[in-house]
Amino acid sequence: MKSKVWLGLLGLALILALPFATDLLLGRSWVRLLDFALLYAMLALGLNIVVGYAGLLDLGYVAFYAVGAYLYAMLASPHLGMHWPLWALLPMGALVAACFGALLGAPTLGLRGDYLAIVTMGFGEIIRIFLRNLNITNGPAGIDLIDPIQMGGFSFGANHSLLGWDFPGIYSYYFLFLILTALIVLISHRLSDSRIGRAWSAIREDEIAAKSSGLNTRQLKLMAFAMGAAFGGVSGVLFAGFQGFISPESFTMGESIMVLCMVVLGGMGHISGVIMGAILLAILPEAFRPLSQFQQATFGHVWLDPANLRMLMFAVALIVVMIIRPEGLWPSPVRRRELLTNDDEKNSSHKAVP
Amino acid sequence: MDIFLQQVINGLVQGSLYALVALGYTMVYGIIELVNFAHGEVVMVGALVGLSIIERMAARGDTGWGVIAVGVLVAIPSCMALGLGIERIAYRPLRKAPRLAPLITAIGVSIALQQLAALIWGRNYLHYPEVLANPQFHIGGAVITQIQLVILTTTGILMLVTWVIVQKTALGRAMRASAQNPSVAGLMGVNVDRIIASTFLMGSGLAAVAGVLVGTYYGVGNHTMGFMLGLKAFTAAVLGGIGSLGGAMLGGLLLGVIENLGAGYLGSLTNGAMGSNYSDVLAFLMLIAVLIFRPSGLMGERGSEKV
Numbered sequence: 001m002k003s004k005v006w007l008g009l010l011g012l013a014l015i016l017a018l019p020f021a022t023d024l025l026l027g028r029s030w031v032r033l034l035d036f037a038l039l040y041a042m043l044a045l046g047l048n049i050v051v052g053y054a055g056l057l058d059l060g061y062v063a064f065y066a067v068g069a070y071l072y073a074m075l076a077s078p079h080l081g082m083h084w085p086l087w088a089l090l091p092m093g094a095l096v097a098a099c100f101g102a103l104l105g106a107p108t109l110g111l112r113g114d115y116l117a118i119v120t121m122g123f124g125e126i127i128r129i130f131l132r133n134l135n136i137t138n139g140p141a142g143i144d145l146i147d148p149i150q151m152g153g154f155s156f157g158a159n160h161s162l163l164g165w166d167f168p169g170i171y172s173y174y175f176l177f178l179i180l181t182a183l184i185v186l187i188s189h190r191l192s193d194s195r196i197g198r199a200w201s202a203i204r205e206d207e208i209a210a211k212s213s214g215l216n217t218r219q220l221k222l223m224a225f226a227m228g229a230a231f232g233g234v235s236g237v238l239f240a241g242f243q244g245f246i247s248p249e250s251f252t253m254g255e256s257i258m259v260l261c262m263v264v265l266g267g268m269g270h271i272s273g274v275i276m277g278a279i280l281l282a283i284l285p286e287a288f289r290p291l292s293q294f295q296q297a298t299f300g301h302v303w304l305d306p307a308n309l310r311m312l313m314f315a316v317a318l319i320v321v322m323i324i325r326p327e328g329l330w331p332s333p334v335r336r337r338e339l340l341t342n343d344d345e346k347n348s349s350h351k352a353v354p
Numbered sequence: 355m356d357i358f359l360q361q362v363i364n365g366l367v368q369g370s371l372y373a374l375v376a377l378g379y380t381m382v383y384g385i386i387e388l389v390n391f392a393h394g395e396v397v398m399v400g401a402l403v404g405l406s407i408i409e410r411m412a413a414r415g416d417t418g419w420g421v422i423a424v425g426v427l428v429a430i431p432s433c434m435a436l437g438l439g440i441e442r443i444a445y446r447p448l449r450k451a452p453r454l455a456p457l458i459t460a461i462g463v464s465i466a467l468q469q470l471a472a473l474i475w476g477r478n479y480l481h482y483p484e485v486l487a488n489p490q491f492h493i494g495g496a497v498i499t500q501i502q503l504v505i506l507t508t509t510g511i512l513m514l515v516t517w518v519i520v521q522k523t524a525l526g527r528a529m530r531a532s533a534q535n536p537s538v539a540g541l542m543g544v545n546v547d548r549i550i551a552s553t554f555l556m557g558s559g560l561a562a563v564a565g566v567l568v569g570t571y572y573g574v575g576n577h578t579m580g581f582m583l584g585l586k587a588f589t590a591a592v593l594g595g596i597g598s599l600g601g602a603m604l605g606g607l608l609l610g611v612i613e614n615l616g617a618g619y620l621g622s623l624t625n626g627a628m629g630s631n632y633s634d635v636l637a638f639l640m641l642i643a644v645l646i647f648r649p650s651g652l653m654g655e656r657g658s659e660k661v
Contacts, residue, residue: 318461
């Protein structure tokens with residue numbers, strides 16, 4: 001028991017020291033990448049509620065991220081001349097995104113699996129098209145000069161000094177995102193063990209059985225949608241403040257797919273797995289960056305476009321990992337057992353005739 | 355000029371291309387319940403392979419439909435090999451895996467193909483050389499070009515051929531049996547793995563034709579062209595009822611016509627508040643509306659939910 005406490009403390013110390021160590025060893029751009037990894041972790045945890053807990057495939061999740069981001073961008077930038085504080089915008093982002101989630105969910109939750117997927121995807125595209133074409137969102141140009149996140153006079157964007165040490169904005173953001181990620185982890189964890197969480201897994205495993213056991217599946221699914229959307233909205237608010245500039249191109253379907261990959265690759269429904277998936281996929285494309293130097297060194301010439309090669313390696317890694325570990329890199333032990341015993345049932349399901 | 359008729363003609367042409375691609379989605383989905391996200395990329399590869407061939411021949415001074423036909427004939431086996439390879443590498447090992455795992459590999463394959471194409475053909479838009487005279491015909495105040503006519507007839511014939519194969523041949527019977535129940539079909543002596551492979555083969559062949567036709571019609575090709583096209587075709591397949599051949603055809607045509615009518619009329623209907631750039635919104639809204647009232651699509655099987 002005692003060693004577990006020490007291990008936990010050691011882990012905590014590592015996490016707290018991470019930005020400083022990264023800065024020393026790899027440089028400042030990697031600290032920025034860490035901040036983004038944490039943002040993605042929050043997004044992935046939100047989607048995990050929808051996909052991992054309730055089993056609803058959502059391909060337009062990034063729409064809620066966009067809602068949060070645009071809410072912050074419009075109410076805290078010179079664009080409309082308003083400068084609302086974070087403590088008001090963060091809950092507002094969660095609430096508005098949740099409303100959008102419910103708005104999308106209400107008419108469509110009767111749909112089965114892949115039909116729901118395509119409808120959510122369509123919804124994501126609709127939001128993006130509106131963002132691109134409306135005047136209030138400044139169209140394809142997006143919104144810039146967004147206020148950095150501020151709390152009680154402390155600006156997260158500015159450089160500070162701590163005991164004579166230089167303490168740039170990306171450090172402050174790291175700790176802010178860390179605290180919020182921890183909060184989302186806590187909520188996710190409490191949810192998964194709650195009455196609602198168990199109802200969600202019942203729906204995920206067998207919706208008809210869940211319904212006949214007296215669960216209000218419609219309301220529960222709507223709740224999952226709204227809850228996941230709220231987390232997406234929160235991440236969006238933080239993203240806008242952190243980045244200082246947003247445009248519709250940050251919220252394409254490719255982004256939704258990336259977040260889904262994080263959830264599935266990490267291990268659906270398992271908090272630690274999802275976080276690992278998010279951090280891994282956020283960092284992986286960057287980790288392949290030295291490839292161009294490698295080409296230069298080996299062949300004396302850059303033969304293949306490094307940006308494309310990087311994404312190609314990323315895609316290959318995605319395929320290989322999924323083939324080797326179809327249940328995800330770090331699945332929850334319970335889920336893993338289920339998957340290993342469920343093989344025979346799968347083949348006997350009936351499907352539509354072409 | 356009659357705008358309505360013109361938009362309907364343009365819509366039918368675009369829709370028939372969607373339908374051709376949608377057939378590939380729907381056939382694969384019908385059998386292994388997998389959204390083959392890489393299918394749009396197969397179309398893209400078909401278009402770019404065709405473009406390379408057509409470019410070579412145009413440089414030699416060849417013109418006319420023969421050039422396009424050669425392009426198609428080279429693109430078909432290339433795409434078939436690609437489709438077969440995708441199925442073998444990315445989907446077959448995951449046949450018994452959790453449902454979302456093959457979806458992720460499909461996404462992986464899609465990204466990989468896009469990047470490979472960018473490495474081979476570059477990132478810029480490539481222009482299809484003009485090898486056709488493309489005369490125009492007038493019908494009732496609207497114009498239809500020769501390319502449009504050829505696209506309509508080609509897709510019509512291909513759909514008919516697909517329908518005959520699926521409904522009337524032994525292979526088609528095996529496909530339908532595998533779709534209904536793969537394990538029982540296996541017990542009846544159907545080699546399900548081979549049937550799945552031949553489904554990918556057929557879908558990829560159709561995708562190749564669609565790719566070259568799309569390239570010839572719009573005149574450009576690019577490594578990203580498959581994504582949106584695939585998305586629209588998949589939407590069409592769902593609109594018609596995924597798993598149903600007739601549904602894919604109907605859904606494709608319907609989507610094409612609605613998009614084009616939207617592009618033509620949205621501006622004047624909303625007093626300029628929404629221009630033609632909202633035509634995709636219209637298409638997706640209609641999809642949502644259809645699915646709310648008919649949850650399995652227009653021609654999908656009803657009540658096939660497993661208990």
